[in-house]
Amino acid sequence: MDLSRRDTMTLAAAAGAATLFAPNVARAALPKLVVVGGGTGGATVARTVAAAGGVDVTLVERNPVYMTCYFSNLYLGDHWDYDRLAHNYETMKARDGVKMAMGNAASVGDGRVVMSDGTEIAYDRAVVAPGIDFKYDMYEGFDEHVAETMVPHAYKSGNQLLMLKQQLMAMREGGTVVIAAPPNPYRCPPGPYERASMMANWLSRNNPTAKVLILDPKTKHSKQGLFVEGWNRLYPGMVEWVGGEFTGGDFLAVDAQARSVTTADEEVFEADVLNFIPAQTAGRIAIDSGLTGDGDWASVDPATLESTLVPGVHVLGDACANGDMPKSGFSANSQAKACAQAVLAAMTDRRAFPPRFRNTCWSLVGDDYGIKVGASYKAGDGKIEKTEGFISQVGEDDATHAQTAAEGIGWYEAMTGEIFG
Amino acid sequence: MGVLNTVALAALCAALAISQALAGDGGEMSDMRAVLTVDGVPGDPEYGEYLVQECTACHVADGAGGVPPIDGIAPGYFRLAMIEYADGTRENAVMVSVARSLGDEELAALAAWFATQQEKQD
Ligand SMILES: Cc1cc2nc3c(=O)[nH]c(=O)nc-3n(C[C@H](O)[C@H](O)[C@H](O)COP(=O)(O)OP(=O)(O)OC[C@H]3O[C@@H](n4cnc5c(N)ncnc54)[C@H](O)[C@@H]3O)c2cc1C
Numbered sequence: 001m002d003l004s005r006r007d008t009m010t011l012a013a014a015a016g017a018a019t020l021f022a023p024n025v026a027r028a029a030l031p032k033l034v035v036v037g038g039g040t041g042g043a044t045v046a047r048t049v050a051a052a053g054g055v056d057v058t059l060v061e062r063n064p065v066y067m068t069c070y071f072s073n074l075y076l077g078d079h080w081d082y083d084r085l086a087h088n089y090e091t092m093k094a095r096d097g098v099k100m101a102m103g104n105a106a107s108v109g110d111g112r113v114v115m116s117d118g119t120e121i122a123y124d125r126a127v128v129a130p131g132i133d134f135k136y137d138m139y140e141g142f143d144e145h146v147a148e149t150m151v152p153h154a155y156k157s158g159n160q161l162l163m164l165k166q167q168l169m170a171m172r173e174g175g176t177v178v179i180a181a182p183p184n185p186y187r188c189p190p191g192p193y194e195r196a197s198m199m200a201n202w203l204s205r206n207n208p209t210a211k212v213l214i215l216d217p218k219t220k221h222s223k224q225g226l227f228v229e230g231w232n233r234l235y236p237g238m239v240e241w242v243g244g245e246f247t248g249g250d251f252l253a254v255d256a257q258a259r260s261v262t263t264a265d266e267e268v269f270e271a272d273v274l275n276f277i278p279a280q281t282a283g284r285i286a287i288d289s290g291l292t293g294d295g296d297w298a299s300v301d302p303a304t305l306e307s308t309l310v311p312g313v314h315v316l317g318d319a320c321a322n323g324d325m326p327k328s329g330f331s332a333n334s335q336a337k338a339c340a341q342a343v344l345a346a347m348t349d350r351r352a353f354p355p356r357f358r359n360t361c362w363s364l365v366g367d368d369y370g371i372k373v374g375a376s377y378k379a380g381d382g383k384i385e386k387t388e389g390f391i392s393q394v395g396e397d398d399a400t401h402a403q404t405a406a407e408g409i410g411w412y413e414a415m416t417g418e419i420f421g
Numbered sequence: 422m423g424v425l426n427t428v429a430l431a432a433l434c435a436a437l438a439i440s441q442a443l444a445g446d447g448g449e450m451s452d453m454r455a456v457l458t459v460d461g462v463p464g465d466p467e468y469g470e471y472l473v474q475e476c477t478a479c480h481v482a483d484g485a486g487g488v489p490p491i492d493g494i495a496p497g498y499f500r501l502a503m504i505e506y507a508d509g510t511r512e513n514a515v516m517v518s519v520a521r522s523l524g525d526e527e528l529a530a531l532a533a534w535f536a537t538q539q540e541k542q543d
Contacts, residue, residue, distance in 0.1 A: 048474070330478065337474045353471045358478070358522070360515055374515060376522040388521060390514040403487050407515065410486030411479045418477050 030056040031347045034113050034123035036105045036285060038089060039066060041317030041332030042129035043419045048340035050096040054348040057097070058121060060113060062104040064088065066420070067157035069188065070329045071412055074364060076165055077198030078205075085157060091421025108289045109310055125343060127305075128291060128298070129317040129332065130283025131156070132187050135296075138279055140253035150256040153277045155187060167273045168199060174209040175272030180251055180261050181216045182277045185297070187318050187327045189222035190373070192277060193241075194363040197227065200235040201366055212239045215261065215269060217251065219244040222326075223363060223373055225394050230365030251276075282319035289313075297321040303355050303379035304342035305335055314339050323383030324375075331359045333415055338379075355379050362408030368398075370405030456496045457536060459529040469534025472527055479515070493542055496532040503528055 031054075035046045038061030050057040066087045074080040092098045104116040108128055113121045134153065136143045147153050152160035152167075168177065177199055181192040196212045203210040212235075220243065221227075231239040248264030255262075259274045281287065281296040291298040291307050298315035300307055302323060305314045316339050317332035325331045338355035345352035360374030375389030392404060457464050476491060484490035491499070505511040506520035523531070 333478055334475070341471055351467065353468055356472070356475055356522070358475060358519070360479075372515070374518060376518055388518060390518050392514075406487030407479075408486070410481075410484070410488030413486060414481035414488060415478050417481055 030054060031124045032056045032058070032122060033125050033127065033343060033347065034058045034060065034101075034108075034121050035127040035129065036060045036108055036113060037129040037131060037283065037317075037319075038063075038100075039129060039131050039317065039332070040068070040070075040329040040415075040419065041336045042127060043089075043092065044333045044336035045127050045129065045314075045316070045340050045343070046098045047092050047096045047419060048337060049343055050092075050098045052340070052344050052348075052350065054350070055344065056099070058099045058101050058123075059089070059092070060101045060103065060105045060115070060121065061089070062102070064102065067161070068329065068412075068416065069155070069157050069191070072154070072157050072161050073191070073194045073198040075161065076168065076195060077201040077364070079198070079201075079364070079367075082162065087416055087420035089420070092419075095421055105285055106288065107285065108291075108313055111312075125312050125314070125347060127314045127316065127339060127343070128283075128286055128289070128319065129315070129336070130285045130319050132280045132282065132318045132327075133284045133287075135279040135281060139251060139276075141256060142254040142276060142278065146254065146256045147276075151254055151259065151274045151276050154275060155182075155191075155277050155280075164273070164275055168202060169206070171207060171210065171272045173207055174211075175207070176211045176213055176270075177203075177273040177275065178259075178261065178269055178271035179212065179214045180274070180276045181214055181218065181221070183217045183250070183279050185327060186277075186280045188361070189326050189328075190227075190361055190363045192216075193221060193223065193227045194365070195275070196239050196241075197230060197235075197363070197365045200231065200238045204235050204238065208238075210238070213269070213271070214239070214241045215247050215251075215263065216241060216243050217247055217249050217264075219249075222361075223371055223391065226371040226392055227363075227365065229394050230369060230371070234366040234369065280318075282315075286315060286319045291315055291319075295321070302382065302384045303338075304346075305339040306342070314343065321383075323377070323380070324386040325357060325359055325377055325384050326361065328359055328361050329415070330361065330411070331357070333419070334358050335384075357384055360411065362404060362411065364405055364408065365401075368402040368405050370401055370403075370408050372404050372408070456500045456532050457529060459525040462529075464526070464529030464531070464533030466530065466533040466537045468527075469530035469532070469537075472523075472531050473534055475519070491535075493538060494535055495539070496535045499535055500528060500532055 033055050035042045038059050046057050046059040049055050067085045105113050106116045107114045152164045154160040154164040200212050250264035253262040260268050260270045262268050286298050298320045300320045305316045307313045316335040318327040334357050344350045357377035362372045371392040373391040376387045377384050479488045480491045482492045503520045506516040
C-alpha cells in the first residue's frame with residue numbers, strides 16, 4: 001500500500017484519538033452506569049461501555065451462568081450439548097472491567113437500583129434489560145410451579161429445557177408432543193417452529209411414528225412457508241400445525257395431570273409431552289419500576305432506548321416496545337450497541353453517532369438445513385422502523401440450506417464470543 | 422438522469438478506481454484515496470470503530486462457521502466486496518442487506534477504520 005508518510009501519521013493520530021477517552025486516573029470519580037440483567041442485551045451494553053472507558057460499569061445479574069435460549073432447540077434435537085449454551089461473566093470482568101453485582105434487583109429509579117435483599121446501588125444512568133416474564137394468570141391450571149415441575153414452557157433456558165428434553169426422550173413410542181405457541185408479541189417469533197423442527201428431527205431418528213402438533217393462537221407464523229416446506233421434505237406426516245382459525249385464537253386452561261390443553265373454542269387436546277408457551281410481558285422489574293406504564297412492554301425513544309416514562313433509564317432487548325424489530329438475541333445485541341453509544345455520549349465527551357439497527361434470525365429445520373429472515377431498521381418517528389428486509393426462498397437447494405445453517409452457527413459463536421469472551 | 426442512475430454511476434466509478442487500486446500496479450495514491458475518502462473528505466475512523474460493532478455480531482477473527490473473518494481486511498478489497506454485495510454481483514442476502522444499508526460516508530469510515538487496524542499489524 002502506498003499511503004504517503006503524512007497520511008499514515010494522520011490515520012494513526014485519528015486511531016489514537018479513540019483511546020483519548022480511556023479511563024482518566026486523575027478524575028476523582030467516574031460517572032456510574034448500572035445495568036440490570038446480564039443477558040444478551042444487558043451484557044452487550046455493559047461490556048461495550050466498559051471497553052470504551054470513562055464510565056464505571058456495574059452489571060446486576062441473578063444467575064452466575066447465562067444459558068442462551070438461542071440454539072437451545074439444537075440441544076433438543078441432539079445437535080448441541082447443553083453446556084455449549086452456557087456463558088459466564090469472567091471475561092467481562094477481566095477484559096472489560098465490568099463490576100458484577102450478583103443478586104436479584106427489585107426496582108430501578110431515582111438514581112438507585114434496590115436489590116431484593118434491601119441493598120442499594122447508586123447510578124447516574126441505568127439500563128434495564130430483564131428479558132421476559134409470563135402472563136400465567138391468563139390460563140386456568142397453569143402457573144410457574146406447574147411450568148417448573150410438569151409442563152415446561154422452556155422459554156427461558158435452564159431446568160425447564162432439561163425437563164422438556166427428558167420428557168421428549170421418555171415419550172412412549174408413537175406418542176404426540178403438543179407445542180402450544182404464544183400470541184404476539186413474544187420472544188423469538190420463529191422459536192416455537194424451530195423447536196417443532198428439532199423435536200421432529202430427534203423423533204425421526206428415535207421414535208419415528210411419533211407426532212408433533214403445534215397449536216397456535218395465531219392465524220399465521222414466522223417463516224411459515226419455509227418451515228412447512230422443510231417439514232414436508234424432512235419429516236413427512238410428522239409435524240402438523242393448527243392455526244388460530246381452529247383454536248379460537250387463545251387457550252383457556254392447562255390440565256397438568258392429564259397433559260391436556262383447552263383452546264378458546266373449548267376443544268381439549270391431549271398430549272404425551274406438553275410444551276405450553278404462555279403469553280409474555282417485559283421482565284417483572286420493568287413493570288415494578290413503572291417502565292411499562294399501562295402496557296406490557298417499556299416504551300422507549302427509538303434513537304437512544306431511553307425510557308419515555310423514567311428519564312435516565314434505558315430499556316432494551318425483549319423488555320422494550322421495539323417497534324418493527326422482532327424480540328431476538330440479535331436485536332437485543334443491536335439495540336445494546338445503539339444504546340451504548342448514546343450512553344457514552346451522555347456520560348462522557350464521546351461523540352454520538354446515528355443509531356443503527358439490524359436483525360437476522362436463522363432457524364435450523366434439519367441437519368445442515370437452515371433458513372433465515374432479517375432486516376435493517378432505523379430510529380423512526382416514535383419507533384424503530386424497518387427499512388429493508390430479506391428472507392430465504394422456498395425451493396432453495398441443499399447447498400444454500402447448508403450455507404445458511406453454517407452462517408447461523410458462525411453468528412452464534414461470533415456474538416457470544418464478542419459479549420462473553 | 423435519475424437519482425438512482427447517478428448513484429449507480431458513482432458506484433461504478435468508485436468500483437473502477439478501487440479495482441485499479443486492488444490490481445496493485447502503480448498503487449496510485451489517488452486510488453487509495455477513493456477507498457478511504459468520500460467526496461475528497463477522509464473517512465472518519467472513530468465513526469468506523471462504531472460502525473464495525475454491527476459487523477462483529479457475525480464476524481469473528483477466526484471466522485467460525487459460515488462467516489469469513491474480516492479482521493485485518495485490506496481496505497480496497499473491503500470497499501470492492503461491499504460494492505459487489507450492494508449491486509448483487511455477490512448474492513448472500515445477509516451481506517446484501519448490510520451493504521445496502523451503508524452509504525459512501527459509512528463505507529469510507531469503515532475503510533479508514535480497517536486501515537488503522539492494518540497499520541497496527543504492520
Ligand atoms: C427457543 C428459543 C429460541 C431462540 N432462538 C433465537 C435465535 O435463533 N436468534 C436470536 O437472535 N434470538 C433467539 N431467541 C430469543 C433470545 O433468546 C432473546 O430475544 C434474547 O435472549 C433477549 O435478550 P435480553 O437481553 O432482552 O433478555 P435475556 O437474554 O433473557 O436476559 C435477561 C437477563 O436478565 C436477568 N434478570 C432479569 N431480571 C432480573 C432481576 N430483577 N435482577 C437480576 N437479574 C435479572 C436474567 O437472569 C437474564 O440473564 C430464542 C428464544 C427462545 C426461547
